[in-house]
Amino acid sequence: MFHLMIKDFRIQRKKSFLVFFLFIYILNFSNTESSVLIFSAITALIAFVMAVNSNFNGREGNRAQQSLLLSLPVTRKEVIAAKYFMNGVWFLAAFIPGAGLLLIKDFSSFQTGRPMFYLNALILSLCLTYFLMSVYYPVYYRLGYKVAQTAAELFGAISIGLFFSGLTNFTFLNTYLSAVSEQTVLLPAAAITLVAVFISYELSVQFFSSKDF
Amino acid sequence: MENILELNHVNKKFKGFALEDVSFSLKKGFIMGFIGPNGAGKSTTIRCIMDLVHIDSGDIRLFGESFHNNMKALKQRIGFVYDQDVFFDDLTGEKNKRVVAPFYEQWDDDVFYRYIKEFAVPLNKKMKTLSKGTKMKFALAMALSHHAELIIMDEPTSGLDPVFRKELLDVLLDVIQDESKAIFFSTHITTDLEKVADYITFIIDGKVVASEETDELLEAYSLVKGPKSAEPQVKTARPIALKETSLGFEAFMEGSEARLLASKPNLRLERPSLEEIMYYMVKSGKKN
Numbered sequence: 001m002f003h004l005m006i007k008d009f010r011i012q013r014k015k016s017f018l019v020f021f022l023f024i025y026i027l028n029f030s031n032t033e034s035s036v037l038i039f040s041a042i043t044a045l046i047a048f049v050m051a052v053n054s055n056f057n058g059r060e061g062n063r064a065q066q067s068l069l070l071s072l073p074v075t076r077k078e079v080i081a082a083k084y085f086m087n088g089v090w091f092l093a094a095f096i097p098g099a100g101l102l103l104i105k106d107f108s109s110f111q112t113g114r115p116m117f118y119l120n121a122l123i124l125s126l127c128l129t130y131f132l133m134s135v136y137y138p139v140y141y142r143l144g145y146k147v148a149q150t151a152a153e154l155f156g157a158i159s160i161g162l163f164f165s166g167l168t169n170f171t172f173l174n175t176y177l178s179a180v181s182e183q184t185v186l187l188p189a190a191a192i193t194l195v196a197v198f199i200s201y202e203l204s205v206q207f208f209s210s211k212d213f
Numbered sequence: 214m215e216n217i218l219e220l221n222h223v224n225k226k227f228k229g230f231a232l233e234d235v236s237f238s239l240k241k242g243f244i245m246g247f248i249g250p251n252g253a254g255k256s257t258t259i260r261c262i263m264d265l266v267h268i269d270s271g272d273i274r275l276f277g278e279s280f281h282n283n284m285k286a287l288k289q290r291i292g293f294v295y296d297q298d299v300f301f302d303d304l305t306g307e308k309n310k311r312v313v314a315p316f317y318e319q320w321d322d323d324v325f326y327r328y329i330k331e332f333a334v335p336l337n338k339k340m341k342t343l344s345k346g347t348k349m350k351f352a353l354a355m356a357l358s359h360h361a362e363l364i365i366m367d368e369p370t371s372g373l374d375p376v377f378r379k380e381l382l383d384v385l386l387d388v389i390q391d392e393s394k395a396i397f398f399s400t401h402i403t404t405d406l407e408k409v410a411d412y413i414t415f416i417i418d419g420k421v422v423a424s425e426e427t428d429e430l431l432e433a434y435s436l437v438k439g440p441k442s443a444e445p446q447v448k449t450a451r452p453i454a455l456k457e458t459s460l461g462f463e464a465f466m467e468g469s470e471a472r473l474l475a476s477k478p479n480l481r482l483e484r485p486s487l488e489e490i491m492y493y494m495v496k497s498g499k500k501n
Binding site for chain 2: 003006007010011013064065067068070071072073074075078210212213
């Protein structure tokens with residue numbers, strides 16, 4: 001399974017890394033508690049784009065590449081498991097530079113002592129990342145890469161558009177998050193994500209295992 | 214001798230096409246050619262063997278084991294070449310090798326680079342910039358670089374120039390010197406098979422109509438040629454197919470039936486080529 005994960009890293013398109021420019025947005029953060037949501041959403045979006053793009057490399061499309069993969073000494077279940085594990089890697093690849101950038105910003109403005117922000121952001125962005133993937137992969141394995149790619153690109157474009165259109169779009173969420181404790185949100189978010197990932201993984205295995213290539 | 218590949222009564226139904234009761238076997242140390250017209254089921258059969266397509270019923274055995282038991286371990290022992298571009302188009306040959314090689318416990322870089330040099334494949338170019346023939350050479354080098362015992366190839370000679378086709382056949386003959394190995398390949402270019410294949414499996418409309426030694430298959434049929442005046446004589450011998458030519462006629466017959474006509478002075482018996490056997494079998498729609 002490790003080789004399958006390395007494969008995803010190796011076939012990642014260079015242009016996918018452009019999505020990391022979304023972190024520029026973080027530099028404009030006001031240091032309010034509600035920015036946890038923005039930071040988490042950006043991190044999840046970056047991880048999502050990276051994960052989705054690691055499924056497409058070349059003109060031949062997905063069927064040919066699945067033929068290659070399944071002709072190698074791997075099981076179908078391992079292919080799926082590698083995808084779900086690799087989400088975690090893409091998440092870390094997005095979270096670490098983002099959090100690092102924020103830390104630098106905090107230190108340069110002599111603002112320290114908000115470790116809970118990073119912990120909350122870590123949990124929330126991980127949940128968001130896996131939740132997006134939980135929706136994406138069953139679609140990808142059931143309806144094929146064209147439908148999944150189109151839907152993912154649409155979602156990515158709309159999300160990026162929303163970020164750059166200004167924070168005001170998130171006012172209702174900011175207001176809600178200010179009103180409740182972040183920890184109150186995190187626990188249900190984690191629980192929902194766990195259930196979603198479990199169902200999503202089982203569906204993906206079922207779809208992929210029954211498919212002919 | 215041990216069968217390295219065995220298909221027993223394999224069935225697979227698709228919309229508008231089905232593999233029906235496909236059975237044949239290949240022993241270690243031999244090359245089997247898999248022939249049939251377009252759409253006959255050659256690629257589908259190969260995909261069934263590789264477990265890319267789930268069979269409805271029947272059994273496929275690789276190295277004496279049912280492939281359901283441990284396909285992952287069995288695939289370590291298989292080298293494959295497909296008729297489509299399966300490698301990553303946006304990566305160079307070298308990067309594709311780096312992706313695929315770690316999956317094989319017995320990957321041998323020395324063998325890989327030797328074949329790459331022999332086939333003159335540029336490893337620093339992206340796959341999408343390579344010609345079909347060069348991609349096929351790359352795929353072949355990949356298939357041969359992990360000491361696979363069974364090489365499965367789907368139309369490996371299509372898109373190749375005659376010079377490399379000859380080289381490829383030499384490589385296959387070289388590989389098969391190791392008697393623990395076997396090669397199974399489908400092709401349209403039957404002249405290639407006559408040179409190297411020990412066995413031929415012939416499939417039409419999803420059904421295997423012949424699976425036997427190449428020489429036996431070639432002996433099993435005859436072409437009978439003669440003037441138009443001799444045509445009624447030949448028709449009574451129930452030819453499989455009969456075609457009128459500018460000089461007379463050409464009849465495709467069972468070898469045993471044809472030999473009964475050998476004494477007729479105005480008839481000439483010829484051994485058909487694989488291509489002719491394939492042509493007449495398809496034309497006549499003959500099924501076993």
